Each structure stands twice: as structure tokens, then as C-alpha cells.
Amino acid sequence: MTSNNFCPPLHPQFRYRIDIIGDEKTPVLVIDNFLHEAEALLGFAVKFGEFRDGTEFYPGIQSNAPEFYSYALQTYLPDLICEAFNLNRENINYSLSTYSLILTPPSRLALPQSRPHVDTIHKEKLACVHYLCTPDKGGTSFYRHRTTGFEQLSPERMDIYGEHLEIEALDMSWHKKYINGSNRYYEEIGRYEASFNRLIMYPSDLLHSASIPENFQFRPNPIIGRLTLNSFIFLK
Structure with a gap:
């Protein structure tokens, strides 16, 4: 199937909200019941998924998503993106999505995988996580770095943030485990x-x-x- 002939419909109970989290007042768009018969996306992963080691420190395996999923995001999300993030349609440029399965046990985590991260330090894209799993598999949390107060990172913040990361890396008590809520270095600001x-x-x-x-x-x-299906919306 290609984007030219198929787009899955929205779920009949589709609903959304826009949350504002943290001291830096960052918007988070939350959509429940996104696509009708989303089980088909799960079936596609089972039948056609070609999973391989993840990229950029992802602690698991990943596979390309079907083209029709890309088309669904481009069809249904632009107006919500504009509302949530104060953008115009011409600012939005969609990128391919990726199926992701977390597989790396805590004992094999690299240090960057044990602490919160960002996908970029530039305001060039939005990240999406579409859950195709049950609640017991764990969700996504957002954090404030306690010492600096940073919730978002930028080129201007990286020198001082990096200095603190080097110091905190000497504390072995939080290595080799997934962060799941606040710890001595990071405060959870949204979950x-x-x-x-x-x-x-x-x-x-x-x-x-x-x-x-x-x-x-x-x-x-x-x-x-x-x-999960992980996607990036690139901003012009």
C-alpha cells in the first residue's frame, strides 16, 4: 500500500488535549484513540518488520514503518501541531517513522541511556511517540535538571550542562538503570x-x-x- 491510495481513518473516539509542563512552559500534545483499527499497525510490524539495532543510543531494535502511516500523520496532525506549538502549516515538514522495541537490559546500558536526553539541541523538530503496547510497558517522562534548572537544551546551555554531566557521571549509584521518575539529579516534570x-x-x-x-x-x-512508533516532524 502506498500513500497515494490509502489512509487509515481516525478512531471514532479520537480526542486530544494540549498540556503545558514545567517552568519553561513547554507544550505537549496528547492524542488518545488516534487511528481506527490501530491493531493493523501491530500486525504490520509482526508480518513485515525488519528489526535491527537502533540508532543514536536507542536501547533496542527498530524497523521502518509503513508508508501509509506517514500519510496519516501528514493528513491528520498539521492543524493540531499548529495549535499546540504556535506554528504555521508552511513550517511543517514530515520525516519517516520508525517502529521501536526496547530490549537493552539495565546491565548493558551506556551512561547516556541511563539519564534523560534530547533528540536535538536546536529547535528544528518535534518528536512523536505512538504507543502500540499496554500500560504496563511504561510510558514517557519529562525532566528538569536539578542543578541548572534546564528542561530544554540549546547550544548556549551545553557548556554549563556538560560540566555538570561530567561531575554527576562520577556517581555510580545511578548507572546501569533506566530512569523512572525523579532522582537526585533530575526532577520529573511530566509523565x-x-x-x-x-x-x-x-x-x-x-x-x-x-x-x-x-x-x-x-x-x-x-x-x-x-x-512504539517514533516519528519526527521537522520544522522549516
Whole structure:
């Protein structure tokens, strides 16, 4: 199927809201019941997924999403993006989406995977997480760095933030574990639990992390694992 002949319809109980989180008043777009029969996206991952090691420190495996999903985002989201993030349609340029399955156990995490991260330090894109899993698989949390007060990162902030990261890296007590809520270095400022067919969108320079519970079962099967569709909306 191609974007020219198919677009999945919206769920009949589609609803959305726009939250404002943290001291820096960052918008987060939350959509529940996004696409009708979203189980088809799960089925596509099972039947056609070609999962391989993730890129850019993603702690698991990833696979390309179907083209019709890209078309659905381009069809249904622009007006909501403009409302939530104070943009115009001409600012929006969509990029391909990726299926993602978290598989890396805590004992194998690199230090950057144990703390909140950003996808960019430039205001050039928005990030989307579309959950195709059950609530017990863990959602997504947003954070404030306690010492600096930073919730978003920028080129101007990286020198001082980097200095603190070097100091905090010497404390081994928080290595080799997924952050799941506040710790001594980061304060959780927003939390969104996984819910099947929920999509959240936020600026990519916002500190965030998947909230992986301690009893999480790392399973490569898309049906029972933490399957998400991760997308970036690039801004012109």
C-alpha cells in the first residue's frame, strides 16, 4: 500500500488535549484513540518488520514503518501541531517513522541511556511517540535538571550542562538503570503512561526518557513487547 491510495481513518473516539509542563512552559500534545483499527499497525510490524539495532543510543531494535502511516500523520496532525506549538502549516515538514522495541537490559546500558536526553539541541523538530503496547510497558517522562534548572537544551546551555554531566557521571549509584521518575539529579516534570493507540508529541529539545519499570520484561516480540512508533516532524 502506498500513500497515494490509502489512509487509515481516525478512531471514532479520537480526542486530544494540549498540556503545558514545567517552568519553561513547554507544550505537549496528547492524542488518545488516534487511528481506527490501530491493531493493523501491530500486525504490520509482526508480518513485515525488519528489526535491527537502533540508532543514536536507542536501547533496542527498530524497523521502518509503513508508508501509509506517514500519510496519516501528514493528513491528520498539521492543524493540531499548529495549535499546540504556535506554528504555521508552511513550517511543517514530515520525516519517516520508525517502529521501536526496547530490549537493552539495565546491565548493558551506556551512561547516556541511563539519564534523560534530547533528540536535538536546536529547535528544528518535534518528536512523536505512538504507543502500540499496554500500560504496563511504561510510558514517557519529562525532566528538569536539578542543578541548572534546564528542561530544554540549546547550544548556549551545553557548556554549563556538560560540566555538570561530567561531575554527576562520577556517581555510580545511578548507572546501569533506566530512569523512572525523579532522582537526585533530575526532577520529573511530566509523565505520560503508555496506552494502546495514544500518541504524544513534544519539542525534541526537551529532556525526556522512556519510563521503564523495574520488573520490565525485555521481549523482542512486537505483540508482547514495548512497541512504539517514533516519528519526527521537522520544522522549516
